[in-house]
Amino acid sequence: MCEYTYSNGKKCRRKPLKGSKYCSLHIPFEEGELLYGEKIKYIKRRAFERALERGIRHFEGVQLYDVVILNKEFDYPIIFKNSRIKRIIIASSRLKSLTLIETVVDYLIVADSQVDFLYINGGSAYGISICSVSFSSSILIRNSSVRYVMINSTEFVPKEVTAEEEFGEKGRMAGRIELSNLKDVRRIALNSKYPLISKIAGELGIKLPLDKKRPVKVHALNITGVNFDESPRFKRQVRVFINGFSGQLTFENLSIPGHVEIVNSRVRYPEFVHVTIHNNLVLRNTKLYSDENWNLAYLPNLLAELNVYGFIVIENCQFNNPYLAEVFYRIARTTWEGSGDKENADEYYYLEMLARRKRVIQHYRRGPKTLRKTFKLLEVLFEFLFADLTCKYGTDWKRPVFLWLSLVIFAFPLFYALTNSVTPVSSLMDYVYFSIVTATTLGYGDLHPIGIGKVIASIEAIFGMFMWAVFLTVFARKYMR
Ligand SMILES: [Zn+2]
Numbered sequence: 081m082c083e084y085t086y087s088n089g090k091k092c093r094r095k096p097l098k099g100s101k102y103c104s105l106h107i108p109f110e111e112g113e114l115l116y117g118e119k120i121k122y123i124k125r126r127a128f129e130r131a132l133e134r135g136i137r138h139f140e141g142v143q144l145y146d147v148v149i150l151n152k153e154f155d156y157p158i159i160f161k162n163s164r165i166k167r168i169i170i171a172s173s174r175l176k177s178l179t180l181i182e183t184v185v186d187y188l189i190v191a192d193s194q195v196d197f198l199y200i201n202g203g204s205a206y207g208i209s210i211c212s213v214s215f216s217s218s219i220l221i222r223n224s225s226v227r228y229v230m231i232n233s234t235e236f237v238p239k240e241v242t243a244e245e246e247f248g249e250k251g252r253m254a255g256r257i258e259l260s261n262l263k264d265v266r267r268i269a270l271n272s273k274y275p276l277i278s279k280i281a282g283e284l285g286i287k288l289p290l291d292k293k294r295p296v297k298v299h300a301l302n303i304t305g306v307n308f309d310e311s312p313r314f315k316r317q318v319r320v321f322i323n324g325f326s327g328q329l330t331f332e333n334l335s336i337p338g339h340v341e342i343v344n345s346r347v348r349y350p351e352f353v354h355v356t357i358h359n360n361l362v363l364r365n366t367k368l369y370s371d372e373n374w375n376l377a378y379l380p381n382l383l384a385e386l387n388v389y390g391f392i393v394i395e396n397c398q399f400n401n402p403y404l405a406e407v408f409y410r411i412a413r414t415t416w417e418g419s420g421d422k423e424n425a426d427e428y429y430y431l432e433m434l435a436r437r438k439r440v441i442q443h444y445r446r447g448p449k450t451l452r453k454t455f456k457l458l459e460v461l462f463e464f465l466f467a468d469l470t471c472k473y474g475t476d477w478k479r480p481v482f483l484w485l486s487l488v489i490f491a492f493p494l495f496y497a498l499t500n501s502v503t504p505v506s507s508l509m510d511y512v513y514f515s516i517v518t519a520t521t522l523g524y525g526d527l528h529p530i531g532i533g534k535v536i537a538s539i540e541a542i543f544g545m546f547m548w549a550v551f552l553t554v555f556a557r558k559y560m561r
Contacts, residue, residue: 187277327346
C-alpha cells in the first residue's frame with residue numbers, strides 16, 4: 081500500500097511501485113528517476129490518465145511531470161492539492177472547474193477551452209497562460225508566487241442565471257478575473273505575445289491557437305496586493321501590460337517598479353487605489369467610461385491614490401464624460417510638471433482646461449434655466465474667447481501674434497475700407513497704416529475715423545492692447561525664468 085497520507089489522515093492505499101513505498105502518482109520525482117530513469121515520466125502520465133478515466137477528480141500530494149488534458153470534457157471539478165506538477169496543459173477541452181491549492185507548477189497553460197471556474201490558491205507557478213478561454217464563473221489567482229501571468233483572448237460567457245442567483249453573492253462575483261496577493265511577479269499581461277508557451281506546447285505535440293487575438297472581455301479585472309520582483313536584475317522588466325481589455329479595471333495596493341500600459345481597451349471605472357508606479361503609465365487608444373455617481377465618489381481621490389514617478393502619457397484616448405477626462409489630464413500634467421517638461425505639461429494643461437470647460441457647460445445646461453446659470457454659461461463663453469481662442473490658455477504664444485497680425489493687417493483695414501470710415505485716404509495702404517496706428521494706440525492723428533469707423537477703431541485699440549498683453553504674458557511664461 082502507498083504510504084502517502086492525505087491531509088484528512090487517510091492513507092493513499094494505491095498499489096506502490098516496485099522498489100518504493102509510494103504509488104506511481106505519489107512517488108517523488110527523484111526517487112522515481114533513480115528507480116526508473118526517463119521511463120518514470122511515462123509511468124506517471126499513464127497513471128494519471130487512468131485515474132482521470134476512472135473518474136478520480138481530487139488529487140492530493142501527487143508529483144507529475146506533464147498533465148495534459150486534450151480534447152476532453154469533464155463535468156466535474158478537477159482539484160490538485162499540495163501537489164508538484166511540472167506542466168499542466170489543458171487545450172481544446174471543457175472543464176467544470178480547475179482548482180490548484182498549495183500546488184507548485186512550472187507552467188500552467190489553459191488554451192482554447194471552456195473552464196467555468198479556475199481557482200489557484202497558494203503554491204507557486206513560473207508561468208500561467210490563459211489563452212482563448214471562456215469562463216462562466218471567475219478566474220481567481222490568489223496568494224501565490226507567480227512570475228508571469230498571461231491572459232489572452234479570454235471571455236466571460238455568463239450562463240443563464242435564475243433571478244435568485246442574480247441577487248445573491250454569486251451573481252455579483254461572476255465574470256471576474258482576480259489576481260490578488262501574488263508575489264515575485266515579473267509580468268502581468270493581457271493579449272501579449274509569449275512565445276515560450278507555444279514552445280512548451282509544441283514540445284508536447286500540441287499546437288496552441290495563440291495567433292487569433294480577441295479582446296479580453298470580462299466584468300472586472302482586479303489586480304490587488306501584488307508584490308513585484310524587486311531584484312535589481314529584473315526590476316526594469318517588471319511590467320503590467322493591458323492590451324485589448326474590455327471591462328471594469330481595478331488596481332489596488334500595488335507598487336510597480338516598471339511601466340504600466342493600457343492600450344486598445346475599453347475600460348469602465350478605471351480605479352487606482354493606493355497605487356505607485358515607479359516608471360511610466362501609458363494610456364493609448366483606449367476608451368474610458370464612468371458615470372456620475374462614480375465620478376463623485378471616486379475621482380476626487382485619484383490624485384492622491386495614484387502616484388506615478390515617471391510620466392503619464394495619454395494618447396488618442398476617449399472619455400465618455402469630461403470630468404473623467406479632466407482628472408486624468410490633470411494627473412498627467414502634474415507628472416510632466418514635476419520633471420520640468422513644460423512643453424508636455426502645457427499640452428495636458430490645455431486638454432485639462434478643455435475638459436473642464438465641457439464639464440461646466442454640461443453642468444449648467446442641465447435642468448431649468450435660471451439667471452445664475454445663464455451668467456455661468458456666459459462666463460464660459462468669455463473664457464473661450466479670451467483664454468482659449470487668444471492663446472490656448474496661455475500655452476501658445478504664436479497664436480496671439482498670428483491673430484494680431486491677421487486682424488490688424490487684413491481684417492480691420494477691410495472693415496474701414498468697406499465702411500469708408502477713415503479720412504483722408506489716398507490709397508488702400510492708408511487703411512492698413514491707420515489700422516496699425518490704432519492697434520498700437522499710437523494715434524498720430526493724421527488720419528481719423530468717421531461714423532462707424534469710430535466704433536471699429538475703439539474696438540481695435542482695445543483689441544490691440546489686450547493682445548499685446550496676452551502675448552507678453554504667454555511669452556514670458558514660456559521662456560523667462
Ligand atoms: Zn499514493
